[in-house]
Amino acid sequence: MRLASPVKPSSAKTEQIILFRVSGQLFAVSSASVQEVRSADSMSGAATQISAPGLRKVRHVVRRGDRSLFIVNGAMHFGLHAAEGALLFVLRKTRTALLIDGIEKMTAMTRLQALPLSFCHEERQWYRGLTALEQTVVPVVRPEGFLSPEELALLDAALSQSDKTASEDLEETNSAQ
Amino acid sequence: MTVSTELELQSFVLLRLGERRFAISANQIAELVAPSRIFRFPHRTPKLEGVILRRGRIVPVCDISEMLLGKRLTSRRFYLIAVRSYGTQKEWIAVPVTGECELIKSEMMAAAESDAPHVAGWLSHGGDVIEVLNLDTLTPGAEHALAEAAPPRRAEALP
Numbered sequence: 001m002r003l004a005s006p007v008k009p010s011s012a013k014t015e016q017i018i019l020f021r022v023s024g025q026l027f028a029v030s031s032a033s034v035q036e037v038r039s040a041d042s043m044s045g046a047a048t049q050i051s052a053p054g055l056r057k058v059r060h061v062v063r064r065g066d067r068s069l070f071i072v073n074g075a076m077h078f079g080l081h082a083a084e085g086a087l088l089f090v091l092r093k094t095r096t097a098l099l100i101d102g103i104e105k106m107t108a109m110t111r112l113q114a115l116p117l118s119f120c121h122e123e124r125q126w127y128r129g130l131t132a133l134e135q136t137v138v139p140v141v142r143p144e145g146f147l148s149p150e151e152l153a154l155l156d157a158a159l160s161q162s163d164k165t166a167s168e169d170l171e172e173t174n175s176a177q
Numbered sequence: 178m179t180v181s182t183e184l185e186l187q188s189f190v191l192l193r194l195g196e197r198r199f200a201i202s203a204n205q206i207a208e209l210v211a212p213s214r215i216f217r218f219p220h221r222t223p224k225l226e227g228v229i230l231r232r233g234r235i236v237p238v239c240d241i242s243e244m245l246l247g248k249r250l251t252s253r254r255f256y257l258i259a260v261r262s263y264g265t266q267k268e269w270i271a272v273p274v275t276g277e278c279e280l281i282k283s284e285m286m287a288a289a290e291s292d293a294p295h296v297a298g299w300l301s302h303g304g305d306v307i308e309v310l311n312l313d314t315l316t317p318g319a320e321h322a323l324a325e326a327a328p329p330r331r332a333e334a335l336p
Contacts, residue, residue, distance in 0.1 A: 025219060078219035116228070117263040118237040118270055120319050123220035130218075130228065130235050137216035137228055137235055 015112070017131075019104035019138065020089070023080035026104060026138050028131060029089065033143040036090040040099060043088055047071060052158040055151055061159060062097065069097045070155050072146045078126070091143040098146060109133065112140060186282040189300060189309065192257055193276035194242045195250065200281075200300055200309045207258040207269055209278050222317050229271055231258065238271045239316045244295065250275055263318050270316055285309055 016031040047060040050070070057076035062069040069090060075083045085099030109131040115124060125145040130137050147155070188203035210231060215238055217227035226238045236258060242250045253273035261270045285298040288309075297311040 027218075079221070080219060113235050116235065116237040116270075117266060117268055117319065118225055118239060118261070118317050119220055119222050120317050121221035123222065126219075132230055132233070132235065135230070137218070137230060139218045 014108040014110050016106065017109050017140065018089075018106050019133075020087075021101045021104055022074035022078060022085075023083045023101065025078070025080055026136070027074075028109065028133075028138045028140045029091075029143065030128075030140070031106065033092050034089050035092040036088075037103070038088045038090065038097075040085050040088055043071070043097070048162075050155065050158055050162065052151075052154040055154055058147075058151075058155060061155070068095060068156075068159060070095055070147060070152075071097045071099055073099045074101075075099075077146055091146070094143050094146070095152065096143065096146045107133065109140070115139075185284050187285055189281055189283055189285075190257070191279040191281055191302065191307065192272075192274045193278075195246050195248075195275060197246065198305065198307055199245065200283075200302075200307050201257070201259060201312065202297070202309065203280060205259050205261075205312060207260055210256050210258060210271075212253055212256060212273070224317055229256065231269070231271070234269060236269045236271045238273065240273055241310075241312075241315045242273070244315055245310075259312055261312050261316055261318070270312070272312075272316075 017028040018031055018034060019026060019028050021027070043062055047062050050058060050061045052058060057073045058070045059073070060071040062071065071088065073082075073085060075081060075085070083101055086102055087100050089098040089100060090096075091098060112129040112131050114129045115127050123139075125148065126141060127139045127145070128142045130139055132138075189200040190203050190206045191198055191200050193199075213229050213231070215227040215229055224239050224241070224243070226240060228235045228237050230236075238256065240249060242248065250273055252275055254276060255274050255278070256271040257274050257278060258269050258271050260267050281302055283300040283302055285300050288296045288298050294314045295311050296308050298309040300307050300309055
């Protein structure tokens with residue numbers, strides 16, 4: 001008689017995530033996607049104002065060498081009640097710094113369920129999927145979903161326009177002197 | 178009843194929305210469950226309220242009463258969990274209903290061209306003529322998003 005081989009305990013794959021709040025709403029992001037966590041105040045000195053038509057969620061940009069990081073207001077992105085963001089997530093492999101209320105905790109998720117197909121609008125870009133944690137369901141954000149290529153093009157155009165205006169102003173000042 | 182007519186009988190689940198009854202083909206129904214906590218998160222798909230957790234699955238909740246009755250349900254007693262097709266894929270969707278559901282066998286009359294898109298057919302039961310619903314047209318999916326995408330809009334996200 002052949003005995004059934006003992007079942008090995010399976011080590012479920014887990015992913016480290018950060019739970020954070022925007023306007024009181026809970027979200028999750030993969031820890032691997034977050035390059036830096038900064039207080040909003042610490043960035044305010046380095047940030048300059050930017051205004052792209054029809055894109056109210058981005059009001060500031062931070063220059064880092066050749067790179068520009070656009071500060072996306074999380075509440076405005078998700079259409080939630082406006083809130084003063086206290087923290088910034090600089091998201092890896094993107095040009096986004098996400099303004100959030102605060103970090104809830106770090107944890108691990110074992111299962112990411114695809115967003116049900118009934119959700120068929122912009123949320124499909126916003127979220128990688130949903131995860132069930134301690135009897136609650138949390139959307140897991142997609143770092144590259146905060147700024148679409150079209151929005152980035154708009155912001156780049158606004159940025160180059162503001163650079164041009166600044167350099168013209170400088171020239172005028174110099175010639176006046 | 179002859180064998181030939183018996184073969185034409187199909188199973189339907191009768192559901193109640195407010196004062197009206199509707200039917201859905203029984204092979205589209207997974208189960209009837211008591212209302213549980215709805216988890217809400219920002220999204221921009223109309224008619225979706227959020228999701229419920231059911232046996233480890235995350236199931237979207239879609240209130241179809243506004244489309245059928247012109248108003249939202251004030252009370253809901255159960256969620257009818259139906260199977261919705263998205264092309265070749267099938268997923269569960271929870272539809273809030275106001276009363277108990279009933280499984281019946283009946284013959285369905287095909288919908289006419291003049292019927293609304295959500296009408297899959299008609300059946301006669303207990304002296305009433307009842308609409309058989311086509312959930313694919315009543316609940317959101319990619320095909321609706323494409324249709325709605327024509328005029329660009331910037332609606333506030335649904336909480």
